[in-house]
Amino acid sequence: MKTLKIIKIGGNIIDTEAVLSSFLKDFATIEGPKILVHGGGKLATSLAQQLNVDVTMIEGRRITNAETLDIITMVYAGKINKNIVAKLQAHGCNAVGFTGADGNTIRSEIRPVIPIDYGFAGDVVKVETALLELLLNNKNTPVFSAITHDGKGQLLNTNADTIASEVAIAFASTYVTELYYCFEKQGVLRDVTDADSVIETITSMTYQELKNSGVIVAGMLPKLDNCFYALQNKVAKVCIGTPEMLFTTETKHTTLQK
Numbered sequence: 001m002k003t004l005k006i007i008k009i010g011g012n013i014i015d016t017e018a019v020l021s022s023f024l025k026d027f028a029t030i031e032g033p034k035i036l037v038h039g040g041g042k043l044a045t046s047l048a049q050q051l052n053v054d055v056t057m058i059e060g061r062r063i064t065n066a067e068t069l070d071i072i073t074m075v076y077a078g079k080i081n082k083n084i085v086a087k088l089q090a091h092g093c094n095a096v097g098f099t100g101a102d103g104n105t106i107r108s109e110i111r112p113v114i115p116i117d118y119g120f121a122g123d124v125v126k127v128e129t130a131l132l133e134l135l136l137n138n139k140n141t142p143v144f145s146a147i148t149h150d151g152k153g154q155l156l157n158t159n160a161d162t163i164a165s166e167v168a169i170a171f172a173s174t175y176v177t178e179l180y181y182c183f184e185k186q187g188v189l190r191d192v193t194d195a196d197s198v199i200e201t202i203t204s205m206t207y208q209e210l211k212n213s214g215v216i217v218a219g220m221l222p223k224l225d226n227c228f229y230a231l232q233n234k235v236a237k238v239c240i241g242t243p244e245m246l247f248t249t250e251t252k253h254t255t256l257q258k
């Protein structure tokens with residue numbers, strides 16, 4: 001089986017123009033089939049604040065009312081996604097931008113309102129791989145934003161880490177799938193203020209301990225939950241770290257193990 005790399009980039013890479021540009025230049029050079037998934041939560045938060053729209057995050061997920069849904073659609077599917085696609089084109093990578101509504105690639109359903117009503121936030125129900133596979137075979141690179149749809153005309157906000165793991169799982173029977181979560185830290189840190197405290201391996205057992213001791217909080221919770229969910233569903237490799245981990249074996253990062 002061929003290897004498919006699913007690479008997710010988080011807010012801190014997207015926020016800084018120079019960091020994003022340099023990442024995309026390197027990303028374009030990755031050989032073989034690949035899919036990019038991007039977040040952009042921090043940019044959405046700052047635009048919402050400028051527009052005096054309340055921002056509420058619970059356990060790393062955004063409460064999404066109608067106004068917030070408009071903002072995130074403009075930011076994720078519009079500004080960020082199209083900017084990334086254009087930059088990849090400039091580097092000779094034939095990227096195609098997606099929300100889950102495009103080509104019905106990712107259908108979701110609204111999150112249950114109990115215990116927390118997240119509003120227009122969706123949990124993934126189905127990733128349709130056929131169209132994506134055609135594109136991959138044609139050497140195109142799908143680029144996903146953090147938006148899905150319910151099949152009834154409603155867009156839904158979906159955590160980008162979740163999109164990356166669900167896409168990786170959907171392809172796990174046709175490719176050896178490798179899932180990389182890239183952000184500004186070298187991995188999961190034992191002490192978030194100490195860049196050298198990278199935990200090189202986390203198993204589901206040690207994850208519980210890290211959660212209980214408060215090392216894993218906020219946005220790190222959906223990230224780690226998605227890592228283990230992917231491993232339990234036949235994704236071959238899951239890593240968290242800086243983008244350098246994609247290009248060299250020298251750099252420290254966190255590897256997740258069942």
Ligand SMILES: Nc1ncnc2c1ncn2[C@@H]1O[C@H](COP(=O)(O)OP(=O)(O)O)[C@@H](O)[C@H]1O
Pocket residue numbers: 009010011012039040041060161182183184185187188189190191192215216217218219220223
């Ligand atoms: N133990 C930890 N190790 C690494 N990063 C952590 C840790 N605890 C909190 N963080 C913070 O969590 C952030 C990642 O979560 P999130 O805001 O969802 O970012 P992303 O956009 O990468 O998904 C990092 O920017 C980091 O500052």
Ligand SMILES: CC(=O)N[C@@H](CCC(=O)OP(=O)(O)O)C(=O)O
Pocket residue numbers: 009010011012038039040041042044060061062072121122146157158159160161219
């Ligand atoms: C439901 C939900 O929380 N969606 C996320 C989607 C963006 C995201 O995941 O962005 P990062 O990866 O940059 O954090 C949000 O709106 O923040």
